[in-house]
Amino acid sequence: MRIGVVLIVSITLFGGIVIAQQDSTRASLPQVIIASPLGGWTSERIVTVSGEVHGEGVDFVTLVLNGVSQRIRVEGNNFSRQQVLAPGENVISVYAENKAGVGADTVFVNSSAPRKDLRITLTWDTNGTDMDLWVTEPSGEKCFYSYKETKIGGSLDTDVTDGYGPETYTLSRCVKGSYKVEVHYFGGKEPTLCKEPTFCKVEIVKKEGTSQEERTVYKFLLRHPGEVHLVSEFFIATED
Structure with missing residues (x-):
């Protein structure tokens, strides 16, 4: 299922969306079309x-998945980025802004994939930069870009090296013990951006898709590689 193009004139691009008013009469507003996924199951x-x-x-x-936003670079009028769906219904919206205002498209996707006990997602706000998500499990194993699968089933599902994220860690069944979440400013592909201070956002979701679901969001600034x-x-x- 999808919603047709919506035209709006105000948006906060990182950390949430604020819609001020709608205006469908301005021909110069950007048009957004989500080609994939098309919606459904x-x-x-x-x-x-x-x-x-x-x-x-x-x-x-700006791509927003279930309320979590991130920027994506447009190249040749096209955008593309991998995303990790939650079990059940997922709301995917994409917003584009120019001087005339904002255009958007939204699709609804239902995923029947098994739920995860733990999901941790990292996004950030600069292009060409590489931030790394590190998750250390109770055994001491650290899941990160060069060790993406752990013995208890932890997985770094996405590793983005060219800006914005997301990087996502998931674990199907948590084991008892302490977990540590860190973010490392690895660097960047473009020399002018390598040293740019970058705002990061990490969302930790426990027991996703259950009555015990718990979500916590952390925001912070990393200043240098x-x-x-x-x-x-x-x-x-x-x-359990």
């Missing part, structure tokens, strides 16, 4: 959100 947990945007002065779009930020340390008491 899928058994996949990782999907590629891709499409087109038409309008002058649009270099980036090599910096490591301790996001959270938490203890899982049971394996």
Whole structure:
């Protein structure tokens, strides 16, 4: 299922969306078309959100998945980025802004993929930069870009090296013990961006899709390559 193109004139691009008013009469507003996924049902947990945007002065779009936003660079009127779906219904919206205002498209995707006990998602706000999500499990194993699968089933589902994210860690069944979440400013592909301060956002979701679901969001600034930020340390008491 999808919603047709919506035209609006105000948006906050990182950390939430604020719609001021709608205006469907301005022909110069950007047009956004989500080509994939088309909506409906899928058994996949990782999907590629891709499409087109038409309008002058649009270099980036904002993709919002279930309320979590991130920027994506537009190249040749096209955008594309892998996303990790939650079990059940997922709302995917893409917004594009130029001087005339904002255009958007939205699709609804239901995923039948098994739920995860733990999902941790990292996004950030600069292009050409590489932020790394590190998750250390109770055994001491660290899941990160060069060690993506752990013995208890932890997985780094996406590893983005060219800006914005997302990087996503998932674990089907948590084991008892302490978990540590860190973010490392690895660097960037473009020399002018390698040292750029970058705002990061990490969302930790426990027991996703259940009555015990718990979501926590952390926001922080990393100033230079090599910096490591301790996001959270938490203890899982049971394996149920």
